[in-house]
Amino acid sequence: MTRPSGLTHRIELITALLDVTPSLRLRDVAEQLGVTEMTLRRDAASSGAGFACRGGYIVPDRYDFDAQMQRAIEAKRQAAERALGLVPQDASVFLDTGTTLPHLARLLAQGRAARIVTHCLTLADLLQGRIEVELLGGSVKAPTRSCHPGDPEAALRPYQIDMAFLSAGGMDGQGLLSCSHDYEIALKRAALAKAPKTFVVMDDSKRGRTRPAGFARVSDLDGFVTESGVFTGIG
Structure with missing residues (x-):
């Protein structure tokens, strides 16, 4: 996995991964991207990220109509x-x-x-x-x-x-x-x-x-x- 250089690239990559899998293990993604888990949590909290960190996993942050x-x-x-x-x-x-x-x-x-x-x-x-x-x-x-x-x-x-x-x-x-x-x-x-x-x-x-x-x-x-x-x- 190519290590993204900043917030925008990390969000784009994580969003692309979540398009094909329901969740990502937070620890694994942090290791693969060469950043801390706290960095990814801050990424998730940024405006328009489109994902959230819950229970050690990264999941889509979407409005669930049902x-x-x-x-x-x-x-x-x-x-x-x-x-x-x-x-x-x-x-x-x-x-x-x-x-x-x-x-x-x-x-x-x-x-x-x-x-x-x-x-x-x-x-x-x-x-x-x-x-x-x-x-x-x-x-x-x-x-x-x-x-x-x-x-x-x-x-x-x-x-x-x-x-x-x-x-x-x-x-x-x-x-x-x-x-x-x-x-x-x-x-x-x-x-x-x-x-x-x-x-x-x-x-x-x-x-x-x-x-x-x-x-x-x-x-x-x-x-x-x-x-x-x-x-x-x-x-």
């Missing part, structure tokens, strides 16, 4: 039930990708909404045959099972949207809403600009947390919804 879907299920269901009460009858609703909004999608498909506009492949699969669904096209992003058009505002322009529900991976103490991936930002902001009413739906565990990609402040929306209630008039 694992997140299983987390806090009851809280997500309760948040979705509260969000449903905000939706007028026969509304056209934009739904973001995320692991809480599938619960809201199921409720909307029972007769409250007339149409769902989404870029989320999970929702499109869930709702097919149950309600009119408009799936936005674009670059497919596997971690969030979503499509992202090059020009989100143009992609949304043909649709009447009465309400938009966005997901968030975190909301810090100053009201900054954030998500896990930079590529999510443009479409979230386009939906926020398009819809007359916009809410974030999340479980309470996301409050006080911060994810890498900030996309709005809660004061930019009409409010947010968790299992604890509907919070509006936030400025």
